[in-house]
Amino acid sequence: MKKLISITVCALMLLSIVACAKEQAPATETLTGVGKGFGGEVTVTVTKEGDKIIKVEAVGENETKGIGSNAIEQLPAKIVEANSTDVDVIAGATYTSEAIIYAVNNALDPVKYPAPTEEVKEEKDPISQSAAKVFQGFGLASIGRLGPGKDDTGTPVYSTNDVFANALFDENGKILSLYVDILEVATPNYDGEGMPHFSGYPGQGGYNYDENHDEVVDSKTVDTEDNFKAEVNSWNTKRERGDSYRLNTGTWTDQMNYFQDMFVGMTVEEVQSWFDKYTSDVNGRPLKADSDKPEDQAKYKALSEEDKAMLADVIGSATMSLKDAHGDIVAAIKEAYENRIPVETEEIASQGTALVSVPRLGPGKDDKDVPVYSINKVFANSLFDKDGKLVSLNVDILEVATPNYDGAEMPHFSGFPGQSYNYDENHDEKIDATLTVTDEIFQKEVEGWKTKRERGDSYRLNTGTWTDQMDYFEELFLGMTVEEIKEWNDKYTSDLNGRPLKDGSDKPEDKAKYDALTAEEKAMLADVTSTATMSLTDAHGDIIAAIVKSFENKVALDLTIK
Known part of the structure; x- marks a missing residue:
């Protein structure tokens, strides 16, 4: 009987435990x-x-x-x-x-992590500035980058970065307006979506290709002239990549705009001082309180509380580097100041900057029958009045060619490390060796690139230097809208080569076009061709397209010239 009672009690206890377990099961x-x-x-x-x-x-x-x-x-x-x-x-x-x-x-935890609200991009009013004199400058800083990393086959990723700055300064060197952009071009084994690619020149065998950006190489790019042209023609700058190019605290464009606004009112020396004091010596980014880098921690601790509060405001909007292997923004700004020229106008309503990249097949071949290829990057920096008429224009071109080109002073790009190309070392139209690119050669070539203006008197055309001829066209286009510039180009230049029409052309198309002009128009062209005969639209660069694009990219200014 006791045993039965004991079993019954245990059963009841077990039922109670089960019931409690059911009651306490997590919801x-x-x-x-x-x-x-x-x-x-x-x-x-x-x-x-x-x-x-x-x-x-x-x-x-x-x-x-x-x-x-x-x-x-x-x-x-x-x-x-x-x-x-x-x-x-x-x-x-x-x-x-x-x-x-x-x-x-x-x-x-919706309190700690609130739902993101839809971003409403407001057009910011331009910073109000005034100056007795205005100077415009263009600066370009090119860097070759080793990395980031390698693909899954162990093949390195490389990139080139062209930072270009269009800046206005007052008579004391203070920045009145600043516009910076970067063209970053990487090997096609980079997994970042939206990154412009370059595989190398035709004949170099292509490059590992990560087609779907999953860090796994799918194939090699096709080794053709068509692919070469397609890649160069498709390049977009970081601004042109728009919202697709995002960083930790917003798009690249948003962060660059923040720094631009911050530097307005500073001289380039003050920009350099700000950079030296408030950014990391390791990666060029604004210093942060929680850095895990000892060098940055020490640099940050040495700042005043006011400095730290200022930096907290900065990194709330902009954390990207101002100087690293992705581009030396500070150097481009300083270069713009070094290249500044006076602007003769009483009204500036907007500022435009543009880059147009053009691939070129040729000129010709070397003595081993290997083709010469080049890439031409046309930079147009424009100022417009309220009616959209040009009041200032500065155009420059960075042309880089394969190293089998015999022209002295031509900047070279031989390809990425591991690739090879014929090399005419002494520019005598005879190949001396096959140049195999190393990391050192790659970086040295890119850092040595010079624009056509920087090449100066060494770059001469039939009727003077390239700079002299470009200056003439810039002066000619002042007071025109971009539509009027397009119309001038369509009417007065060759449809074959983009050069100003001349009397006595042996090309039937050019002769017919020239003969249809009035005597007054022919006299105007005679004045033009006595100074400037170079092409405005050919494989050496589409200057007209760059000017038009600069107008499309224009930003408003609030600038009073006293």
């Missing part, structure tokens, strides 16, 4: 969150059982297929496994990964 709840992805909103549904994340589902319809979609498919499982958002991002899909992580945090 299941479903939460939703949102983050800002590469193409728009990324939403997540998070299922929790007590403190444990048991399921995460992510949706991002506008994320790039094969890139952002990889993060949407793979990252939720990582978060469930870790029971945390402290997980590694999916390689090649950083932006979408960070959006998923933020969305999960927003679902779990």
